[in-house]
Amino acid sequence: MIPQEFIQTLLGRIDIVEVIGHYVPLKKAGSNYVARCPFHSEKTPSFSVSPAKQFYHCFGCGASGSALGFLMEYTGAGFVEAVRDLAQQTGLQVPEEHGGQDYLRQHQARMNLGEIIRRALDYYRAQLKQSPEAINYLKRRGLTGSVAAHFGLGYAPEGWRNLASVFPAYDASELVEAGLVIATDDGKRYDRFRGRIMFPIQDSRGEVIAFGGRVVENGEPKYLNSPETPFFEKGRELYGFSQARRAIREQGWVLVVEGYMDVVALSQAGLENAVATLGTATSVIHVQKLMRVADKVIFAFDGDAAGRQAARRAMEVALPHLTDNGQVLFLFLPNGEDPDSYVRSAGRDAFERLALQATPLSRFFLDTLTQDLDMVSAEGKAQFLKRATEQVPRIAAPALALLLRERIAELARLPREDVDRLMGVGGGKVAPAASAVSYSARRRIRESPTSLAIRLLACVLQYPAVALSGVEPGNWMEEPDELALRSVVDFIRTFQGQGPVLLSSIVEHFRGCDENRFIQEALRREFNALSSSPMEEVTQSYKEGLGRLQQQHRRRKVDRLLAKSRNETLTAEEMQALKALTALPDERTGR
Numbered sequence: 001m002i003p004q005e006f007i008q009t010l011l012g013r014i015d016i017v018e019v020i021g022h023y024v025p026l027k028k029a030g031s032n033y034v035a036r037c038p039f040h041s042e043k044t045p046s047f048s049v050s051p052a053k054q055f056y057h058c059f060g061c062g063a064s065g066s067a068l069g070f071l072m073e074y075t076g077a078g079f080v081e082a083v084r085d086l087a088q089q090t091g092l093q094v095p096e097e098h099g100g101q102d103y104l105r106q107h108q109a110r111m112n113l114g115e116i117i118r119r120a121l122d123y124y125r126a127q128l129k130q131s132p133e134a135i136n137y138l139k140r141r142g143l144t145g146s147v148a149a150h151f152g153l154g155y156a157p158e159g160w161r162n163l164a165s166v167f168p169a170y171d172a173s174e175l176v177e178a179g180l181v182i183a184t185d186d187g188k189r190y191d192r193f194r195g196r197i198m199f200p201i202q203d204s205r206g207e208v209i210a211f212g213g214r215v216v217e218n219g220e221p222k223y224l225n226s227p228e229t230p231f232f233e234k235g236r237e238l239y240g241f242s243q244a245r246r247a248i249r250e251q252g253w254v255l256v257v258e259g260y261m262d263v264v265a266l267s268q269a270g271l272e273n274a275v276a277t278l279g280t281a282t283s284v285i286h287v288q289k290l291m292r293v294a295d296k297v298i299f300a301f302d303g304d305a306a307g308r309q310a311a312r313r314a315m316e317v318a319l320p321h322l323t324d325n326g327q328v329l330f331l332f333l334p335n336g337e338d339p340d341s342y343v344r345s346a347g348r349d350a351f352e353r354l355a356l357q358a359t360p361l362s363r364f365f366l367d368t369l370t371q372d373l374d375m376v377s378a379e380g381k382a383q384f385l386k387r388a389t390e391q392v393p394r395i396a397a398p399a400l401a402l403l404l405r406e407r408i409a410e411l412a413r414l415p416r417e418d419v420d421r422l423m424g425v426g427g428g429k430v431a432p433a434a435s436a437v438s439y440s441a442r443r444r445i446r447e448s449p450t451s452l453a454i455r456l457l458a459c460v461l462q463y464p465a466v467a468l469s470g471v472e473p474g475n476w477m478e479e480p481d482e483l484a485l486r487s488v489v490d491f492i493r494t495f496q497g498q499g500p501v502l503l504s505s506i507v508e509h510f511r512g513c514d515e516n517r518f519i520q521e522a523l524r525r526e527f528n529a530l531s532s533s534p535m536e537e538v539t540q541s542y543k544e545g546l547g548r549l550q551q552q553h554r555r556r557k558v559d560r561l562l563a564k565s566r567n568e569t570l571t572a573e574e575m576q577a578l579k580a581l582t583a584l585p586d587e588r589t590g591r
Contacts, residue, residue, distance in 0.1 A: 002083055004509060006095055008495055010083065011066055011504045013090045016054045019067040023074055038074060038249060039063040054504040062524045066504030069511070075204040076241065076289040079511070113230065114207065116167070116178045121208050123166045124154025124198040131155045134197060137216045141261065142344050147268040151243065152200045156193035156213060163191050179210060179226035196224065199260040201232070201278065202242040204289075212239065212260050212278065223259070225279050235283035238290075239263055239276040245293060247272035253296035255331075255339075255355055256282070258310075262300075262339035269348040274339070282314035287321050296327045298358050300339055303332040312368055315361060322361070322397040329358035362404060365391070370411070381412045389422050452549050453481040458522040459542040460488055464501045466539045467492040482549065484518035558582060 017026060017033055026033040026049060037047035037058040046060035057064040065073070071082040087094045128134055128148070134155040138148060156162070163180060164170040170189065175181040183189050196213030203209050210226035226232060238256075240263040248254045255274040257263060266274040277286060282299070290297045299314050301307035311330045318328050331354065333342055343351045359367075369387045374380035388408045395401040405423065409416040460467045467489040477486050491509055492501045510516050561578045564570060570578065 002080065003095060006092075007068075007083065007508055008501075008505045010086055010090065010092060011054060011068065011502055011508060013092065014054070014067050014086055015051070016056065016067040016070075016504070017049055017051050019086070019089070020049055020056060020070055023070075037061060037063065041250070041252070054502050055507070057523065062520075064507075064520070064523050066502075066508050068504070068508050073292055075245070076292055077204045078236075078285075081204070112174055113178045114209075116174055116180070117208055117210070119166055120163065120178075120180055120211075121152065121154065121200055123163070124156055124193075124200075124211075125152060126154075127157055128153060128155035128198075131157060134216055137197065141265070141340075143264060143268060147264060150267070151240070151264055152208070153264075154198035154200070156191065156196045156198050158195040160190040160194065162194075177229060179229050179232070192226075193224065195219070199239065199264075201226070201237060201239055203231075203237060204241060204245075206242040209237070214261065223279060234278040234280045236285045237278055238286060239278055240267070241275045241289070243267070244273050244275050248294050252294060253298060254290055254294040256286075256290065256297065256299045256314075257339045258301070259338065259340065265340040266343055266351070269343045269351070271343070271348055271352060281310065282317050284317055284321070287314075287318050291321060291323070291326055295325065296329065298329045298331055298355055300331040300333065300355070300358075302338065303335055307332060311364065315364060315368070316391070316394075318361065319391065319394040320396050322395055322400060324397040324399040328361040330361070330364050331355050331358040362400065362407075365404065366407060366411070369408075375411065384408075385412055385419070385422060388419075393423055393425075451479075451481050452545055452552065453479065453485050454518060454522050456542055456545045456549065457481070457485045457488060457518060459538050459545070460485070460492070461503055461506065461519065461522055462533075463535045463538050464492050464503065464506065465535070466542045469539055469543065477549075478553070480514070481518050482553075484515040487515050488519070 020026065020035075021033075024035045024038050024047070026035050027045070029048075031050075031052065033049040033051070034045040035047045035049075036042050036045050037060055039047075039058060040061040040063075042060055047056065047058045047063075049056045055064065055066060056070060063073070068079075068082050068086060071077055071085060072079065075082075077085065084094050138153070161170065163175070167175060170181070176183050176189075180192055181189050182192050193211065193213040195217075196215055199212040199214070200208040201210040201212060210229065210232040212226070213224045215222055225234065228234060239260050244254065244263075244267075251273050253273065255266070255271065257266070257274055257276045259276055263274045263276045266272075275290075287297075297318075299311060301311045311332070315328070315330070322328065333339065333354075337345075339351070342354075369384055369391070373384050375384060385408070392401060392404055392408070395404065405419050405425070406416055409419040412419065477483055488506060488510070491506065495501050495505070507519060510519055558578065561570065561574055564574070565578075
């Protein structure tokens with residue numbers, strides 16, 4: 001676990017303009033920088049970066065956060081990966097609350113393995129240029145030199161120890177750790193990849209971390225991947241993600257296929273928004289990474305039984321991560337076709353039409369529930385409801401879950417209330433789902449009136465120093481938005497001795513916590529209205545607002561005690577509390 005103090009130090013050390021400017025062209029506009037938002041399509045710049053607050057905000061789609069949040073959303077990196085990336089840029093060593101020295105040793109080992117992978121990549125790419133056999137194979141597959149260069153394709157020639165010419169210390173354990181060399185129990189060593197087209201696998205930052213190799217002619221296995229290493233986990237990475245990221249954001253959808261050659265062939269045909277899983281089933285991390293960057297995720301599978309089984313696994317993994325702003329669809333290709341062969345025979349336009357007519361998850365979900373069942377018999381309907389009861393509660397998107405329950409009730413010919421009871425949804429109400437909404441999926445929505453606590457939270461986010469003045473948020477706070485305000489104020493007071501607390505530090509500290517949704521609401525609704533107000537005015541508003549908030553709490557407590565007194569006798573303690581509360585002046589009347 002990375003200590004919170006280090007996160008605060010890191011966010012205070014970095015320059016958010018430099019970090020975001022590496023990915024997005026920024027222009028100076030007064031004290032801030034602006035650009036067209038990278039998280040939604042727009043013609044005029046609404047994306048603003050504040051060096052003073054070390055914070056970015058889009059006035060169009062509501063995307064906002066720190067440099068750390070930007071890296072996570074833009075590149076699809078996980079939290080720890082983004083922290084380490086920023087730390088490396090600033091020259092800081094990432095400590096860990098447990099095993100700090102172990103981490104430093106592991107970090108250095110990772111750096112060494114990374115250099116080994118890069119040297120192997122250079123060797124494989126050079127070998128491709130010298131192999132007529134490999135070049136002719138790629139030409140037969142319809143690939144050009146430019147697309148081969150774009151994906152960094154290479155060639156591992158036949159032979160058992162070719163890498164010995166690249167690494168004089170061929171017996172070094174690092175070559176085995178990097179997955180390039182296989183060591184047998186009897187002490188023999190040989191190259192893992194031989195006679196194969198090499199596909200470099202990049203992480204979300206564009207660094208090569210592993211390889212996939214395909215035999216040039218006949219042979220088994222057809223595809224061979226690097227084994228998992230200290231920095232390569234198949235369930236975390238997607239082939240082609242780094243190259244496809246820009247096209248995914250521009251087009252708003254991503255196509256997930258199963259093979260490296262599928263990704264390369266689709267890219268050459270002009271469909272540059274395709275990625276591939278690495279010979280493993282779709283994982284939770286795959287789904288989370290994809291839904292951060294695209295509103296629409298289309299999984300492409302063979303139309304046979306194995307393809308549909310893989311689609312079912314992908315669907316089940318996606319259910320807890322669905323949002324009502326996004327879509328997951330399933331494309332089943334004609335028998336005998338894969339994306340590579342189909343796009344080469346039918347062309348880009350035909351493939352794109354096929355992809356955009358893919359089966360929505362809701363339809364595939366219902367088809368899966370009814371598969372092989374007699375929906376006329378009571379037994380068939382009972383089995384159908386059993387399946388539905390196991391899966392529907394896992395759906396994180398509230399509106400989608402509601403609509404599916406209505407459709408399930410129709411198919412079972414039952415009142416929806418009965419279906420809701422079976423699924424544990426009381427009173428026909430949709431249980432709220434806690435699911436993150438990707439920045440690219442945010443849209444303006446109709447707003448309900450802003451609570452006073454949210455307005456005060458916006459004051460604190462605009463000028464964290466105001467949390468050090470005025471009435472102290474006390475234990476009388478009880479509503480969720482009030483508790484979020486108190487948590488943020490407590491956080492600012494905790495870290496005040498270490499220097500000014502930045503907005504970026506607050507946002508990152510509460511990422512993934514209950515308070516986060518209230519912070520985002522304050523940023524979206526009230527933060528911009530305060531941006532031009534001087535700190536003195538905001539501080540005064542904060543002080544007065546806290547007083548009003550405390551008065552609201554007092555009135556709520558009085559109302560509860562009075563309501564209780566109409567039905568039962570109050571205890572002596574409650575009578576004393578009511579007397580004390582009613583003796584205080586009411587700000588509305590002054591009495």
